[in-house]
Amino acid sequence: MNDEDRLARMEARIAELEDRLAIYQLFATYGPGVDSLSGDAVRDLWAEDGTYETEHHVFRGADEVSAIVRDPMHLRYIERGCAHVMSMPRILLDGDTASATGYSRVYVHREGEWVVDRASANRWELARIDGAWKVTRRVNKLLKGTPEARAVMGQDL
Amino acid sequence: MNDEDRLARMEARIAELEDRLAIYQLFATYGPGVDSLSGDAVRDLWAEDGTYETEHHVFRGADEVSAIVRDPMHLRYIERGCAHVMSMPRILLDGDTASATGYSRVYVHREGEWVVDRASANRWELARIDGAWKVTRRVNKLLKGTPEARAVMGQDL
Amino acid sequence: MNDEDRLARMEARIAELEDRLAIYQLFATYGPGVDSLSGDAVRDLWAEDGTYETEHHVFRGADEVSAIVRDPMHLRYIERGCAHVMSMPRILLDGDTASATGYSRVYVHREGEWVVDRASANRWELARIDGAWKVTRRVNKLLKGTPEARAVMGQDL
Numbered sequence: 001m002n003d004e005d006r007l008a009r010m011e012a013r014i015a016e017l018e019d020r021l022a023i024y025q026l027f028a029t030y031g032p033g034v035d036s037l038s039g040d041a042v043r044d045l046w047a048e049d050g051t052y053e054t055e056h057h058v059f060r061g062a063d064e065v066s067a068i069v070r071d072p073m074h075l076r077y078i079e080r081g082c083a084h085v086m087s088m089p090r091i092l093l094d095g096d097t098a099s100a101t102g103y104s105r106v107y108v109h110r111e112g113e114w115v116v117d118r119a120s121a122n123r124w125e126l127a128r129i130d131g132a133w134k135v136t137r138r139v140n141k142l143l144k145g146t147p148e149a150r151a152v153m154g155q156d157l
Numbered sequence: 158m159n160d161e162d163r164l165a166r167m168e169a170r171i172a173e174l175e176d177r178l179a180i181y182q183l184f185a186t187y188g189p190g191v192d193s194l195s196g197d198a199v200r201d202l203w204a205e206d207g208t209y210e211t212e213h214h215v216f217r218g219a220d221e222v223s224a225i226v227r228d229p230m231h232l233r234y235i236e237r238g239c240a241h242v243m244s245m246p247r248i249l250l251d252g253d254t255a256s257a258t259g260y261s262r263v264y265v266h267r268e269g270e271w272v273v274d275r276a277s278a279n280r281w282e283l284a285r286i287d288g289a290w291k292v293t294r295r296v297n298k299l300l301k302g303t304p305e306a307r308a309v310m311g312q313d314l
Numbered sequence: 315m316n317d318e319d320r321l322a323r324m325e326a327r328i329a330e331l332e333d334r335l336a337i338y339q340l341f342a343t344y345g346p347g348v349d350s351l352s353g354d355a356v357r358d359l360w361a362e363d364g365t366y367e368t369e370h371h372v373f374r375g376a377d378e379v380s381a382i383v384r385d386p387m388h389l390r391y392i393e394r395g396c397a398h399v400m401s402m403p404r405i406l407l408d409g410d411t412a413s414a415t416g417y418s419r420v421y422v423h424r425e426g427e428w429v430v431d432r433a434s435a436n437r438w439e440l441a442r443i444d445g446a447w448k449v450t451r452r453v454n455k456l457l458k459g460t461p462e463a464r465a466v467m468g469q470d471l
Contacts, residue, residue: 145237307351
């Protein structure tokens with residue numbers, strides 16, 4: 001390997017590491033965003049036309065997704081005290097797109113304890129847009145024993 | 158430092174970062190593996206002769222470990238809806254072997270909430286085998302106030 | 315870009331990645347430290363004059379912080395069986411200082427299950443001291459629906 005090839009190989013490896021850490025950071029931003037009612041921070045995570053699909057609703061576009069922070073159900077969580085916690089995701093990188101699989105849990109305060117009101121399987125599709133990783137699709141299925149939720153967890157294995 | 162030394166030093170630092178992220182990815186794969194009943198994905202995480210030691214049983218070898226996904230207790234979890242979530246581990250690298258310490262929790266669905274049916278101390282031993290990190294030993298102790306579980310959490314500090 | 319600039323740029327990128335992983339490792343060390351009663355390991359995470367601020371108390375200095383492992387409330391957790399689990403943090407690096415935002419949860423064993431006795435918003439301030447990242451300040455607010463806790467989650471967004 002000549003020097004140019006060697007340097008280019010190193011730069012590619014560094015870039016992949018940076019991509020993985022940027023995607024971790026995206027996941028670590030979602031919870032603080034929704035739990036502090038920071039709609040702008042949530043909007044900034046999604047691609048302009050990205051979606052968020054739950055069992056009951058499909059949020060279409062970054063504006064609709066970010067409006068979750070004003071949703072009555074979300075505001076009831078906020079009033080009681082809540083934590084939207086993401087697990088460390090499994091990431092598959094493919095150039096300028098990626099997918100990530102992981103768990104989300106919503107802890108809600110009740111009588112001095114916190115109960116898990118939602119525990120879900122999540123698969124995220126991501127794309128590098130203008131140099132930043134953005135969510136193009138998030139699929140969220142409650143872990144209630146359905147084959148649909150199991151399929152989400154197993155899709156990329 | 159001459160150029161060769163400088164490049165070699167950078168490559169070693171990149172390789173260490175890659176090792177750490179590969180081990181994170183291994184931890185982020187375990188839960189989706191067992192919760193989607195993907196025995197093959199679980200088997201692939203373990204070394205051929207790796208073990209998984211709980212308080213009541215020692216699973217010996219990747220085949221036995223991967224058979225957990227067909228275990229009656231596991232299938233009851235699956236039927237109700239469950240999430241096997243690993244915390245971000247503390248990792249000690251030592252060339253081609255490593256150890257990692259962290260928490261595991263099994264959330265199980267019950268009447269619209271998820272209860273933590275197991276919370277455990279875990280210490281994992283890992284080895285690089287044919288270029289991929291594999292589990293050679295996992296020790297899991299329920300966090301019920303025993304000195305054994307505390308010893309697992311403190312072993313590598 | 316000449317070769318020297320190119321190499322220096324790569325080294326800076328590697329150093330940033332190392333910083334992020336070192337901070338992850340710090341977070342992954344805190345729980346094992348307190349849950350194994352390893353006061354020395356906890357002390358080592360804090361700057362000599364670093365603080366830990368909860369709603370009811372400010373611990374001042376690494377010695378006071380590490381003494382948490384001998385606190386009666388902590389020892390009651392330990393006796394029952396507990397897990398202090400940190401979420402993957404959102405990290406903002408700024409040279410030799412950094413801040414990190416994330417969730418902490420204390421799971422405590424009760425009648426064969428683990429309940430979440432504390433779920434908190436955390437913002438950590440960190441500094442590189444003698445080459446190692448140390449906590450200079452940790453602010454912890456229970457997520458009980460207060461604007462103070464929401465402010466902690468949103469401060470760095």
